Amino acid sequence: MCETAVEPAARDAYPRAMYALELVGVTKRYGRRAALDDVDLAVEHGGALGLLGPNGAGKTTTLRLLLGFCSPSAGRVALNGRDPMDPDARLGLGYLPERLVVPGRVTVRNFLRLHARLAGQRGAEADRQADEAMERVGVADRSGDPLASLSKGLRQRVGFAQAFLGPPDLLLLDEPTTGLDHIGIRDAREWIQSARERGCTVLVSSHVLSEVERTCDQVAILHEGRIAAQGGIDQIVHEGESLEDAFVRVVRA
Amino acid sequence: MNGLGALTREAVLDAVRRKLALAVAVSCVLSVMVLDSCTTMMGAHFEINGEAVDASAFIAGGAGALTLVVLTLWLVTLAGVLAADQLRQTLEDGTATLAMARPVSRFVFGLARLAGVLAIAWGAAVALMGAAAFLLGSRNGLALGPAALAGAACLLGSLAMAAWAMTASLYLPRVATILLVFAAVGAVALANAIGAVTGIGGFFGWVDRYGPPFASTAIVALTTWLPQTAQDGMRIEAFDVWARLGLWTAAGLAALFVSLRRIEIGR
Numbered sequence: 001m002c003e004t005a006v007e008p009a010a011r012d013a014y015p016r017a018m019y020a021l022e023l024v025g026v027t028k029r030y031g032r033r034a035a036l037d038d039v040d041l042a043v044e045h046g047g048a049l050g051l052l053g054p055n056g057a058g059k060t061t062t063l064r065l066l067l068g069f070c071s072p073s074a075g076r077v078a079l080n081g082r083d084p085m086d087p088d089a090r091l092g093l094g095y096l097p098e099r100l101v102v103p104g105r106v107t108v109r110n111f112l113r114l115h116a117r118l119a120g121q122r123g124a125e126a127d128r129q130a131d132e133a134m135e136r137v138g139v140a141d142r143s144g145d146p147l148a149s150l151s152k153g154l155r156q157r158v159g160f161a162q163a164f165l166g167p168p169d170l171l172l173l174d175e176p177t178t179g180l181d182h183i184g185i186r187d188a189r190e191w192i193q194s195a196r197e198r199g200c201t202v203l204v205s206s207h208v209l210s211e212v213e214r215t216c217d218q219v220a221i222l223h224e225g226r227i228a229a230q231g232g233i234d235q236i237v238h239e240g241e242s243l244e245d246a247f248v249r250v251v252r253a
Numbered sequence: 254m255n256g257l258g259a260l261t262r263e264a265v266l267d268a269v270r271r272k273l274a275l276a277v278a279v280s281c282v283l284s285v286m287v288l289d290s291c292t293t294m295m296g297a298h299f300e301i302n303g304e305a306v307d308a309s310a311f312i313a314g315g316a317g318a319l320t321l322v323v324l325t326l327w328l329v330t331l332a333g334v335l336a337a338d339q340l341r342q343t344l345e346d347g348t349a350t351l352a353m354a355r356p357v358s359r360f361v362f363g364l365a366r367l368a369g370v371l372a373i374a375w376g377a378a379v380a381l382m383g384a385a386a387f388l389l390g391s392r393n394g395l396a397l398g399p400a401a402l403a404g405a406a407c408l409l410g411s412l413a414m415a416a417w418a419m420t421a422s423l424y425l426p427r428v429a430t431i432l433l434v435f436a437a438v439g440a441v442a443l444a445n446a447i448g449a450v451t452g453i454g455g456f457f458g459w460v461d462r463y464g465p466p467f468a469s470t471a472i473v474a475l476t477t478w479l480p481q482t483a484q485d486g487m488r489i490e491a492f493d494v495w496a497r498l499g500l501w502t503a504a505g506l507a508a509l510f511v512s513l514r515r516i517e518i519g520r
Contacts, residue, residue: 102351114263118259
């Protein structure tokens, strides 16, 4: 999406770890309830992992841990080998939340310009990237409109635009196709694919199994806070099965 | 400190978009109009036992000090009320979640939101305290030095209150934080006012001795405006109240940043 990487020196200041993201023996408790229980998960640089699971399985908790929004009760979480609570670990991270809830009075342009700056761009380069991102996701004609005035689908497109600012080395996408129409879903798939071709690591948390099947090469199925199955799609899906069949089989087992 | 400038600018713009800055500006204009009428004094001449007494300076000094102390308390309250919303709002509307997914530390994010509050609160303080000092100085001949010192007390008090209110807003509902701000400033004002002239015990005595001395610092700064008899009866130690306000400010900032570091975001 945005081809010019800025501040490479800042990102290159840290050695490349074996995995782009990693959870080792992670448990996360809320009171007495364990949202995640002894989870091991790792994605290599350039890989794409689909995180699947029924509601309450622990997908959002996994993303929150990876973003440094909370700490694990036990175990270790790492982004490129670093603790996500450390801001530098989030250099080159793009995140799309399930619902882009942002202050409605902000215009699309100002919202993206702010995020381009927070992603490490400066001045004119930040503005250029924001303009380019608006153009790419098809919201350039609404650039001066407040976010509150946009439809759910357009808002999700703006969400994609902000996630791709930087540009990112690692994308965390939480239900990325929520609110998008068929054309939007196809566009989103192309944006993710183009990021992958650039070498970006992708983690998609989704209920839409067909999307995961098309955008990821690995899947992890979370059930009741534990990893029920993990591996390449061809390893998890048996012959004659769809991913949906495999998902239901694993969860019911 | 990646993003501090951009986030601070956004915090101020956020207050402008939500018309908070406009509301504060309008209230400042109204306050200046009230000050304009309150600082006009034609003179106070009495005759005691057949002897003419000019009490103009006596009354102007007392009224001027009272005006600046009340303004200080109002501005400290304003900072607290603004701070009660500034950080909490971002945690509710998703701004914090998206910003902190970037390489932005929680410290920088909190600092930017605090700076956004102070830009408005301190702007109002400079405008109001400045206008009051100018009117009192030009009309009643009161020295500007003590007013400047009271202004400094107001700025430091606003910072302390904003930091504590922001910290409280991480744990309490918005309305509860605002009520807490009003209760704290009210209790401190009452305790400081009584404690300035007489010894007090109980809860208010404790508040006067150990609480944030929002009013005491302003009173002690303006002592030279007061008549000699009032100065002689003053029970405030300047070093004690300034050091205590400094400590409350430092503790407020520490509490804010420790709390911000510990909270779980986006749950």
